[in-house]
Amino acid sequence: MTASLLTRPHATAPVRASRPRRRLTPGRPIPFGAALGPLLLLAAWAAGSATGWLDPRTVSAPWTVLTTAGDLIADGRLQDNLAVSAQRAGLGLAFGTVIGTLLALVAGLSRWGEAILDGPIQIKRAIPALALIPLLILWLGIGEQMKVTTITLGVLVPVYIHTHNGLRSIDSRYVELGDSLRLSRAVFLRRIVLPGALPGFLLGMRFAVVGAWLALVVVEQINSTSGIGYMMDLARQYGQTDVIIVGLVLYGLLGLLSDGLVRLVQRRTLSWRRTLAD
Amino acid sequence: MATHAGGLTEARPVRVQGLSRGFGDRTVLDDLDVQIDAGEFVALLGRSGSGKSTLLRALAGLDGDQRGAGVVDVPENSSVVFQDARLLPWQRVLDNVVLGLRGPDAPGRGRAALAEVGLAGRERAWPNELSGGEQQRVALARALVSEPQLLLADEPFGALDALTRLRMHGLLRELCTRHRPAVLLVTHDVDEAVTLADRVLLLDAGRIAIDLAIDLPTPRSHRQPQFLAYRESLLRALGVDPTEG
Known part of the structure; x- marks a missing residue:
């Protein structure tokens, strides 16, 4: 090797002063960018109400909704219903996540597991929760059991689908590496399978947390005596638009918050990834 | 064929006898015999498709579901380095x-x-x-x-640039001198094989065509006449005219 190959002259390249070349990345992240869309929506709503373009009988103004929320908190109804709802959603989410992950592992790691499990779960996926409720009421009654079961069924599907897909897309070269290092099944699972499926699992969780709140609406508006959905259904009977919107906003906020939480976990645990978004 | 003389007491980490492998109706390895002594550095040369990687994968036990026959006796403790760092x-x-x-x-x-x-x-x-x-x-x-008692390397430097490759050659030789594993280095680079190996095997149409001991002191240089002679004979066996290019 000669020296000329290794030392690169610096002075020859002209310095490009003005515009850098257009790049294909989306550019710098916008500060508080995640809040921008919802805030714009809120502004449009406020403007519509202030100008009278939105009829207060069908859509209450943001400030009316805010005072109604204040009243509901003052007499304790909002907290009580929220606590009941949160417990249902949380339980369903926990059961659904565990069951969905286990099913995905079994189906992803064994041919028999896939042959037996994948079909029924795809069938469940095609059946809406609403259509299952009459049957679940006959089986489990109208109590908490039926509600949590419905949410669980709604949650386990996205967790299963995305975790299974994540598992299946683990590069076969890593499996070969595991073979060449004679990894035990446990180490293979912990070091290669689970971290490899984690991006898929977390994507499934993003669908699952929102899905848990969605399933909640369905179960709480049928034969229920407590919860946010019940509060909204009652308001419908009395024509209280503002209370309905309080419930809607609450669902929206809960969904946004839980999704944000999963995304935070995503960013923390997948910091090894370099993607278009970085 | 691939019989390499050695004392009876000498440990032979790798003993391959009558190894055949095929994909479909194509024979990749044909009744192959290979032995590698403890601490011996063997380079396996061959054109692409000559069965180099198939032999390495057979030694690594990574070809479980393939059609074939033969005895493969390798130490329990062996390691693989792939072309990608993996x-x-x-x-x-x-x-x-x-x-x-x-x-x-x-x-x-x-x-x-x-x-x-x-x-x-x-x-x-x-x-x-x-x-x-x-x-x-x-x-x-x-x-x-x-x-490991056996290091299996499948074109480990194939994806690196020329300068990095030279540095890696030095590092690999140093590491092997210190740890003394038996090495099977699969490569398509004749210079790499002659620079690093104690013995070069040339695989052609599923058989060992050449088994050549490289008797040169280390560190080796491309300027040694004997280096050039080894290089030339191997290139000729690969069907390349060394005077060209």
């Missing part, structure tokens, strides 16, 4: 090195192995943050940390 992107460098490592003080041994390949201080880095050469050095550390 580091787990979700594990930090040190965790990659000690992946599957048994015995006491795995992190300590992993750190020592990283220091040996010149990557002390990069234990906490992600594989994505390393250059191609550095990633391959981590793969070497992972392969050697378990003190």
Whole structure:
């Protein structure tokens, strides 16, 4: 090797002063960018109400909704219903996540597991929760059991689908590496399978947390005596638009918050990834 | 054929007898015999499609579902270095090195192995943050940390640039002198084979066409006349005219 190959002259390249070349990345992240869309929506709503373009009988103004929320908190109804709802959603989410992950592992790691499990779960996926409720009421009654079961069924599907897909897309070269290092099944699972499926699992969780709140609406508006959905259904009977919107906003906020939480976990645990978004 | 004379007491980590492998109705390896002594560095040359990688995969036990016959006797403790570094992107460098490592003080041994390949201080880095050469050095550390009796390397420097490759040659020779594993290095690079190996096997149409002991002092130089002679005979056997280009 000669020296000329290794030392690169610096002075020859002209310095490009003005515009850098257009790049294909989306550019710098916008500060508080995640809040921008919802805030714009809120502004449009406020403007519509202030100008009278939105009829207060069908859509209450943001400030009316805010005072109604204040009243509901003052007499304790909002907290009580929220606590009941949160417990249902949380339980369903926990059961659904565990069951969905286990099913995905079994189906992803064994041919028999896939042959037996994948079909029924795809069938469940095609059946809406609403259509299952009459049957679940006959089986489990109208109590908490039926509600949590419905949410669980709604949650386990996205967790299963995305975790299974994540598992299946683990590069076969890593499996070969595991073979060449004679990894035990446990180490293979912990070091290669689970971290490899984690991006898929977390994507499934993003669908699952929102899905848990969605399933909640369905179960709480049928034969229920407590919860946010019940509060909204009652308001419908009395024509209280503002209370309905309080419930809607609450669902929206809960969904946004839980999704944000999963995304935070995503960013923390997948910091090894370099993607278009970085 | 591939019979290499040796004393009866000498350990033979690799003994392959009558090995045949095929894909469909195509025979890739045809009744092959190979032996590698303890601490011996063997380079396996051949054109692409000559069955080099198939032989290596058979020795590594990575061809479980293939049609074939023959006896493959390799030490329990063997390691593979692939052409790509094959580091787990979700594990930090040190965790990659000690992946599957048994015995006491795995992190300590992993750190020592990283220091040996010149990557002390990069234990906490992600594989994505390393250059191609550095990633391959981590793969070497992972392969050697378990003190294998046999190191199987499948064109480990094929994806590296020429300068990095030269540096890796020096590193590999140094590591092998220190740890003394038996080595089977699959390569298509004649210079690489003559520079590094004690013995060069040339695979052609599923058989060992040449078994050539390289009797040169190390470090070897391309300017040694004997080096050029070895190079020429191997190139000719590969069907390349060494005077061209």
